Each structure stands twice: as C-alpha cells, then as structure tokens.
Amino acid sequence: MPPGPTPLPFVGNKLQLPKSQPWIQFQKWSKIYGPIFTVWIGRKPTVVVSDPVVAAELLEKRSNKYSSRPRMVAMGEILWDGASVLVQRYGKEWSIRRKLLHQALTPKALRLYKPVQDAEASRLCHHLLGNPPNWDKLFERYTSSIVFSVSYGHRIDSLNAKVIHDRFDFMHYSASLNVPGKYAVETFPFLKHVPDFLTPWKADIKEHGKREAAANMALVDLVRSDLARAKTQGADIPDSLCKLLLELREKEHIPLSERDFSFIPASLFGAGSDTTASTLCTAFLALVTHPPALRAAHAELDEVIGAERTPTFDDESRLPYIRALVKEVLRWRPVAVLGGTPHASTEDDYYEGYYIPADTTVLGNSWAINLNDEYYPSPHHFDPARFLDTALAAKNKQPTLESGKPHPSKTGHSSFGWGRRICPGADLAANSLFIALAKILWAFEVLPVDGRKYDVFAYTEGFNIRPRPFECVIKVRSEAHRRVLEKESGHADEVLERFTPFGE
Template sequence: MFDSLTFFDLLLLVSATGTLSLLVLKYIRTARLRASLPPGPRGVPLIGNIFDMPSSREWERFTEWGRKYDHAENVGRQELHLFGPPEFPMLGEMMGWDRGLVLSHYGERFRTFRRLLHRFMGTRTVVAQHHDTPENLIEHLRRYAKTYQRVGALDMTWRSRTAGAVVLDLCGDELVHIAEVASLEFSRAATPGAFLVDSLPFLRHFPEWFPGAGWKKLGREWRADTHKVVDTPFEYVQKRRTAGIAGTSFVDVNTKDNMSEHDADILKWAAVSIYFGGSDTMVSATSSFFLAMTLYPGVMKKAQAELDAVVGSHRLPTFEDRDRLPYLNAVIKEVLRWAPVTPFGGHHRLMEDDIQDGHLIPAGSAVIVNIWGLLHDEKIYSRPMIFDPERFIATEKMSSEIDPHSILFGYGRRSCPGMHLADASLFLYIATILAAFDISKAVDDCGRVIETNAEFTSGLVSHPSPFQCSIKPRSLDAISLIREANMVEP
C-alpha cells in the first residue's frame, strides 16, 4: 500500500496525522480544564470557539459576551480570555514584528525597549522638553495641517524639530507610501481572528502549497514591507550623520559611534515601534474629533467660546494655556472615550496559571481587555453612546466620571510608553483647529446637507468610516493667523 504513495502523499499523511494528534491533545487538555475555566460561549470539540469570533465590530460581540457570562460583582470587568497561545504567527514570525516592542516577550530585549522609550518620552517632564518653540510651533502646525488628509501623523512622529519629534527628520512620498502600506498590513494582521493560523498555530508548520496555507505567501510579501519601514528611515539617519548633519531625533540621540549590530537592531525597532504606536492612532483620534464636531456643533461652539475667553483671537493657543481650558480638556477626554483608537489595546499573555473569581486562567492564555466595552459601560459612564464632555467636569451635585486615560493606554508592563506625548500632541492639534476653524456638516452641489453617522472600522486601530464635513476659517482674525502660520497653501 505505502509503496504506491508519492512523497507528497506521504507528507500529507504525516501532516494530517500530526494535526489530528495535536487536536486530540488539545481536546483532552481542554476537557480537563473545562470545569474550572471561566464561563463563556460553548465551543466546538477540538477547535473551540474559532467560528464564534466576529469578523467586524468585534468590540460589540465581546461586550455582549462580557455581560452574559460575567458573574463578578466588580464594576467594569471587560476581559476576553483566549485559551490558546497568543503567538500571532502571521504578524510575528511571518511578517517579522516579533522583533518589535509589541510582540516582544518579557525579557532583556523588552526591558531595553522600555528604557529607551521612557528616557525619551516616558514622563510629562521629558515630553515638555519636546514642546515647540514659537517658531517651530508654526512650522509644525503648517506641516501637520497641510498633510493631515494625506499622511496624518507621519510628520508629527518622524520629524526632529517639533512636539512630535520622536524618530527622525524625514518626509517624502516614498516614505509616506512605505509607512502607509506597512501600517495597514500591521493593523490587519493584528486583528483577533484575522488569520486562522493565529487560532491554530500548528498550521505554521504546513508548507505553503498546502490547502489553506496561502497566508504564508501573503506573509512573505508583507514581511518585505516590514523590513522597508524598519530599515529605510534608520539608514537615512545614518547617512545624514555620516554627512555631518546633526539631528535631535530619537534615533540621532541614541546612535553611538561603532554601534554593534545588536544595538542597532534594538534602536531601529524601538524607533519604528514609536511610529507605529502613534501614527495611525493619532490619525484615528483626530479623525474622530472632526466627526464629533460635525455631529455635535454645540460642543464645538462651547469649546471655542472658552478658547476666545482665555487665548483671544490674536494668537494661537500654546501648551501654557492648557490648565485654563477645562472644557477643551474635557472635549479631548471625550474624543478618546467615545471613539477609542484601539478598542482592545495590547494583548497580554499569562506567564503562569492564575485564579480569578474562583476560575482558572491557564498559563499561556491570551487576555484581551475590551477597552471599548469599558469606555461604553453604563455602570461607569452615563449615556455612553452620546458625545458629552460635561461628564468630565465636576459640579456641586455630581462628581466627574472616570478619566478615560486610565483605561485607554493599557496596563502594567504593556502600557503605552508614549501616552504623555500622545496627550500633549492631541491637545495642541485640537486646540489650534478649534481656535482657527469652524467644522460643520458638508453640503452637496444643490445646497443639501450631507448627513453622516458615527460608524467606525474594525481592526487593531479603529477609524471613523469615511465621512464628509465642511472646514472654514472662523473669522478675519483667524484667516490672518492661518496665513501667518502658513497652514494652507497660498
């Protein structure tokens, strides 16, 4: 019988046998643990809840599960436990992102990343050193306003002279394209359930020609894009340094003469981790701000009235004005709560067995915090689907609701190292836009108002679905400020 088998037939037989063995072992282990695991949707033998995983608006399904299966009394419990290895074979080993901060296991490489990022932007005091001088503020606003629709936060995170000076002084269509492509691929691959191999990691061992293994070819193509976005800007900085051009970027500051290959690898991956941690998220937050102002014009008018009273109409706001702008700060908090940029934040992995509320969470399990669910929990926020900055302003009759910053930026070792920089940058951008522009619903060629809804895309980073709005200067004074700042093309 076996003499008639071809090599590929034999390989298929071995692969199928190995797969069946792994599934049986998984089923036995799951059966042993089933009685002590937390409650959840009933899965299918051997493959669990793979087919229950939503492909869009995941946060809503996870919130539904949280309400149905959570028997804990503590408020705001929104966790999803995935009893399988959160290895992300597609994003990690196939695309190469296991070299970066997000997928690094806790150890020396991870700790080195955190030390580098903390020294550069880990505290409010350090971030204050990156605040713009008046002349650089104008340059930053001009570049950011001109490129918002095209590249979003690219200038903000990859320039060496502005408040977003975190990586390098480099721009241009080629890098813009490289960054945009890699960002989209990263977001897609990091979405829970996007690729079957992330739920069944043993599929990584199957050859590319095997049915269902087409993701390997896609992974190889995306890996090339990963290397481009990691290597290209780093090489640019090194060439600039060789030419004697000094910079103040993250890479410039941390580059040393005769760096070892290991140290260079750490530095360039730390740099790209900064960019990917802040670029797409900044575009998401500012886009959500424009959507909110389009839908809630009363909020915009109130924030503008506060700006007029504190700043006046003859200059743009600065960081020094922030403490005197409580309503504007509340608007920023509500943007982050109403439309969280990362609905699930970073994934966590248990290093050892843990007991929570009498239930076992096995070592190796992935724990995903449903940030969207927490920020829209009626036990925490009143009327959570409504955009209402007043919830963050205490009165004699009511205390303010929980600051979303304490939820949005993650927890423990995996908390966002750039949270203070992101907060400062978002304040500067929103304050400037509100001081200079009115935002309203767009109208078509016949003068009819174009209605829009608060809808958002799925993915690791969520964005408002495409919408239209009208952006116009507020006054003659605003036009003068815009021209002075060169925020638009002449």
C-alpha cells in the same frame, strides 16, 4: 474559568463570533455573563474584560502576571522574526527594547518635542485654510510628520513621500495577518517549519518582512549619515530617538542586531501616527453631531486666548474644557477598540473565585469599558463636561451629567491600554491631540453639511478603527483669525526648517 457562551467541541465559540465588529458582541455578552467572561477559539481560551476596575486589577496591579503576549506566529515570528516590541512576549528581550524606546518618551524628552508639535499644528491649520475638504488626509500628514520628526529628525511635507507610502503598506499588511483564524499556523505552529516552496503563503509573509526590515535599516542609515555630516561639516541636526540611540550605541553595548535595532524607532509610527489621525477624525464626527461642545470650546478659547494669536502649550492649564474635550474624544470612540494587541498571562491566577490559567489570552474590550454606563451615564452622548468638576462645568455653562462610579485611571478613560503594556507614546499622542484641537477650534467652525444625517456608529473594521469617510463644513471664524493663521504659518516654517523633509 469565568463563565461565557457555551463552546462547541473543537471549534469553541468561533462560529458565534461575528465577522464584523466583534467588540459589540463582546459588550452584549458582558451584560449576560458579567464584566469578565471567557470565549474559546478552538481549544484556546480568551478572557474578555469589560470593566475598568477589573482591567486595572488584572492588567496593572498584577502586571507581573499579565504583561506577556499570546503567540503570534504569522505576524510576530514569520513577518518580524521577533524584532518588534509590539508582539514580543514578556521577558528580557522585550525589556531591552522597551527601555530603549522609552529614551524618547521621558517627560524631559516630551517637553523638547512641544515646539515641533506647536509648529506642525500651525501648519495643519494653514493647510485647512487652503484645502478644507481634504481634512482627513491633512490629519495624517500632521501626525506622520510629528512621529517622523521625533523618530528620525526629518519631517513629512506630503503624503506622496515614498517613506509614508511604505509605512502605511507595512502597517496595513501586518494588521491583515492578525486576523483570528486566517492562518492555520496559529493553531498548528509546526507549519512554520514546512519549506517555503510548499507554503507560498509563508514565502509571501517572509518577503514582506524583508522589505520592512530593509526600509527600517535605511532610515537608521539616513540618521547615521546626518550624524557624520554634523561631525565633518558642523551641520545642525535635530534631536531624535534614532540619533539618541545611535549615540548611546557608541558608548555602551546594546545587545541587538542591526535589524532588530532598526525596529525600535520604526515602532513609533504604528503606535502614534495612524491612531492619532483616527482620533482627530473622531473629534470632527463628535463636533458635527454635538454642536454644544463646539460652542463651549469657542467660548473658552475666546475668553482665554482672544483673537490676536493661537493657543500654545503654555495655555494648557487655563483651557480645562479643551483638555476635557481631548479626553472625551479618546473615551467616546476608542481607536484601539479591543484594547490594542492582546495580553497573555504567564502563570496561573485567581480572580473573584475564577481560575485563569497560564498562557490565557486576555482582551480589555475598550469599547465596553469606555462606554460602560456605570462609569459614564449616557455613554454615547459626547460631553466633555463629564471630565470637568462641577465648578468648572458651571463656569463653562455646561450642565453636569449625573456622575458615575469613579474610574481607576488618572486620565479617566482606558484608551491607551494598561500596565507594563500601556502605549509608550500615550503622552506624545495626547500632546499632539491637545495642540491640534486647541488651534483648530480657535480658528474654525466645524459644522455638519445642511440636511446631512451622520451615523456615529459608522466605523471601519480592524483592531484600530476610525470613522468611515464623511463630509463636513470647515470655515475660518473671521478674517482676523485668517490673518493670524497666515502669520503664524511663517513662524512654524522657521521652527521646522531644521527638520529636512523626506522627498517624494
């Protein structure tokens, strides 16, 4: 197998793994053992990949061998009882769910969501006018509302809505189960069959699973009642993934129980809400610590858009620096810092002379990959110009960094995963990031608090990370910009009127 730190009998490398930010230690080990190395959790091997070319070779070109998941007993089997596409092992059951999920994420469908994303971004900017200190919560409302509009055809007007409280509770609880070594059942799966009265931890997980499943089915019932109202009263209800799947179910057999069916539209929230809000928080940290990027963005927006209106998706091709800034935010501090949910191999394989046996866990260390100085010189320096060609960089008056080795991905970064397990909502998230940042940067100064020192490494723990809370100054660029925001907020409300809000 690929080399790695020497394991101890029975426990493997578990005692050498730090309790905090393991991706940093993995990055250090990649400097010692190479871009692909092995760590042992007990007697189970995990192969860690730290180079984008190696990740592309294994997880994309050989995706028929590397598209499964390691067995996750607590989260995948006890909590979700195999319903979630996130942790499903590669095979027919996963394929059914993935195809249904993709119904909402085709290029044609993504174009239909752009008016909603544009309107929500206008609402976000108007809210920032009135409540700038609460910017991080406003980001969460913005991304949650887009995802719920796409999933169920209902918007989120307030984070006090019960449906949002429930979603965050479910998401945080499931993440708490996915901690290596926390539950003995991962090492000894037979424990899942011990009666509940002897295993209170298992009863607790099951109870949370029942609550989540009931909430998912209630959301499907809500859309079902919307459809019934549309038939009897001629009501106009917007398109959504759940509506599309319910209509599809009437025409053809979908081999899923009501419970498992309800997990498909629900899965979009975990995939695209919290992660996109966290990326927007990273964008603000990058802007307050790298002022030249803010000035370059303002210059492009002033030249292309002017002060009479905010940017729209129609302007995207003429805003190369803003598009590059979105890519750089995703690269600079990847939210799914360890590549999201791990992959697992389904058959024996060989790479560069190394043996990778079947059922090996494979982690793409997004931190090490996105900050690999062979591909991104000065990797911790936030510089969107690295995603511009030389002529565009010169036009934007940006010095061109020394170029690194070419990245194998068209996007130029590895923040959405790889192969058949790539984040299904990647394009939806990228569109939400582009329109929000384009409008915010058109309208506002995003500045550091005078005399404040910012730690660009101060991030939360967990599989998905975001900056620890920090303060910054957000002020509208001029009264003319303010007037435009207030006017466009009214237009946004008209667009979103069809999407009934969830109540508090």
